[in-house]
Structures are given as C-alpha cells and as structure tokens.
Amino acid sequence: xxxxPDEALRAxxxxxxxxxxxxxxxxxxxxxxDDYVDVLVDRCAVEADFFVRDMLTWALTRHPADLTxxxxxxxxxxAVPQARSQAFHSLSKVGDxxxxxxxxxxxxxxxxxxxxxxxxxxxxxxxPVGQEGEVATMLSTQxxxxxxxxxxxxxxxxAELGDHAVPALRAARIHPSTGVRAHALAIExxxxxxxxxxxxxxxxxxxxxxxxxxxxxxxxxxxxxxxDSTPDSQRDPHPEGTE
Numbered sequence: 001x002x003x004x005p006d007e008a009l010r011a012x013x014x015x016x017x018x019x020x021x022x023x024x025x026x027x028x029x030x031x032x033x034d035d036y037v038d039v040l041v042d043r044c045a046v047e048a049d050f051f052v053r054d055m056l057t058w059a060l061t062r063h064p065a066d067l068t069x070x071x072x073x074x075x076x077x078x079a080v081p082q083a084r085s086q087a088f089h090s091l092s093k094v095g096d097x098x099x100x101x102x103x104x105x106x107x108x109x110x111x112x113x114x115x116x117x118x119x120x121x122x123x124x125x126x127x128p129v130g131q132e133g134e135v136a137t138m139l140s141t142q143x144x145x146x147x148x149x150x151x152x153x154x155x156x157x158x159a160e161l162g163d164h165a166v167p168a169l170r171a172a173r174i175h176p177s178t179g180v181r182a183h184a185l186a187i188e189x190x191x192x193x194x195x196x197x198x199x200x201x202x203x204x205x206x207x208x209x210x211x212x213x214x215x216x217x218x219x220x221x222x223x224x225x226x227x228d229s230t231p232d233s234q235r236d237p238h239p240e241g242t243e
Contacts, residue, residue, distance in 0.1 A: 006035040013039065018049045025052055029059030037067045041075060044090065045083035057090045065096040076102040076119075081112040088118035092125045100126040108138045113150050116142065120157040132164035140168035144180035151183055152198050159190045166191065182206040 003011075012024035025043075028036045040060050047053045060068050072094070075087035088107070091099035103126060107119040120139060127135045139158055145151070158165040165187070172184035185205035189196055 004035070005033050006039050009036055010039045010042075013043045013047075018052055021047070021049065021052045022055055025055035025059050029055070029062040032059075032062045034063065034067055037063050037071055041068075041071050041087075041090075044086035045075070045078065045080050047086075053086060057086070057093050060090050061093050065094055065098070068094055069096045069098045073099060073102045076107060081110075081115050084110065085112070085114040085118040088115065088122040092118070092122040095125060097126060097128060100128060103127075103135070105138055105141075109141060113146055116145075117150065117153040120154060124157045124160045127161075132161050133167065136161050136165040136168040139165075140172055140184070143172050143175070143183045144177050148199075151202070155183070155187045155190060155198055155201075158187050159194070162191055178206070178209050181209040185209065 009024060009028055013021050015021055015024070021043075025040070028040060037060070040056050040063075044053060044056050044060075047056060060072070069091065072087045072091050075083050076091075078084050078087070084107075088102070091102060099122065103119055103123040108116065108123065110116040110119060120142070123135045123139065136158060139154060139161075142154055145154065158169065169184040169188050169191075172180055175181050175184075182202060182205040185208060186198065186201035189201040189205065190198065
C-alpha cells in the first residue's frame with residue numbers, strides 16, 4: 001500500500017533528527033503539493049529547531065496563497081504561542097494583503113513577546129496603503145515594553161512606517177512613563193537618521209526625557225521637540241551601541 005505524500009511528509013517532519021526534518025521541509029517547498037499545507041502549518045506550531053521552522057515558512061511561501069493565507073490566519077488565534085508567532089511570521093513572508101485581517105489590536109498587544117514581535121512585523125508589511133497611521137497608533141501602545149531586543153523590534157517596525165509613525169510618536173511625548181517617552185523619541189531619531197544606532201538613540205533620548213524633571217528643563221526636553229543638538233564633544237559619555 002502506497003503512503004500518501006502528505007502522510008510521508010508528516011512522518012519525515014516528526015523525525016528526531018533535525019537534518020531529516022530540514023530536508024523534508026526543503027523538499028516540500030521544492031516540489032509543492034496542496035496537501036502539504038496543513039502538514040507544514042501544523043509542524044510550525046511545535047518545531048523546536050529555528051532553521052527547520054524557517055524552512056517550513058519558506059515551503060509555505062511556495063504554495064498558493066489562496067490555501068496558505070486562510071490557514072495561517074486561523075493559526076494566529078491558536079492557544080499555542082509558537083503557532084501564533086510562526087503564523088504571523090509566515091504571513092509576513094507570504095506577503096499577501098489578505099493577511100492584514102489577522103493583525104488585530106489583541107495580536108499587537110499579545111502577552112507573549114515572540115507573538116507580539118511577529119505581529120508588529122506582519123503589520124508593517126501587510127498594512128494597506130492609507131492605513132499606515134492606524135497601524136502606527138496600534139504599535140505605539142507598546143512603547144516602553146520589554147527589554148532592549150523587544151524595544152528594538154518595535155523601533156524597527158515603527159521606523160519602517162517612516163513619517164506615518166511620527167504623529168503617534170509625538171503623541172507619546174506627554175506619556176507619564178519616562179521609558180515610553182524615551183522610546184518614542186529614540187524612534188523619531190531613527191526615522192530622521194536611519195544610520196543612527198538604536199542604543200545610542202535610546203541613551204540620548206533617556207537623557208533628554210530625564211532632564212524634563214529638572215528645574216531648568218523644558219516641557220519636551222528641548223525647545224522645539226527635536227533631539228538634543230549638543231556637540232558630541234560636550235555630550236555625556238555613552239556606550240557604542242549596535243543593532
């Protein structure tokens with residue numbers, strides 16, 4: 001009795017050997033079969049190896065979006081965090097506009113950081129023309145969240161929206177949290193100068209917003225709301241950050 005192709009793929013992706021799983025995912029993308037879609041999506045939810053997960057996503061991009069997008073969209077509300085994060089990651093790679101429907105406020109604010117970060121990325125890639133300000137406003141609710149890597153992910157997402165993100169970032173200048181205000185100001189710096197380093201931008205932004213509480217500080221930390229223009233030779237020493 002011959003084994004069905006999708007059953008053979010499922011068995012190969014269940015192997016204890018990561019190289020076998022990687023090869024199976026590569027083969028599924030090289031020789032697409034509509035019956036593979038469910039198998040690939042199911043495996044994304046449980047695959048432990050990063051490189052295999054990445055190959056699973058690549059394999060999904062090789063299949064018709066009419067099949068993958070609805071299946072992936074459904075996974076974005078799964079009870080399994082990895083299923084949600086991988087679904088958003090795959091939707092961003094597929095790049096089909098229909099995936100935008102999955103980028104909801106609850107997804108942007110997901111308690112699991114890996115899910116939220118994947119949703120942020122999907123949001124800026126899939127947002128329809130004319131709705132960039134809407135996604136920027138949703139993303140701005142996450143300013144100040146998490147550690148350096150999480151904040152860098154949000155910074156990259158908002159910076160990719162460019163000028164569309166500026167109104168939401170400027171609105172954050174009056175937020176009661178110093179961390180939120182500094183994060184917003186740092187992202188504005190990155191939009192103005194894409195070559196700037198995030199760590200340097202956040203350091204300088206924190207210095208500016210901290211000054212707001214001093215007697216001689218201005219409401220926005222500067223006279224015009226722009227980043228501090230003190231010459232480099234007079235600035236406080238700070239580490240050389242990299243992204």
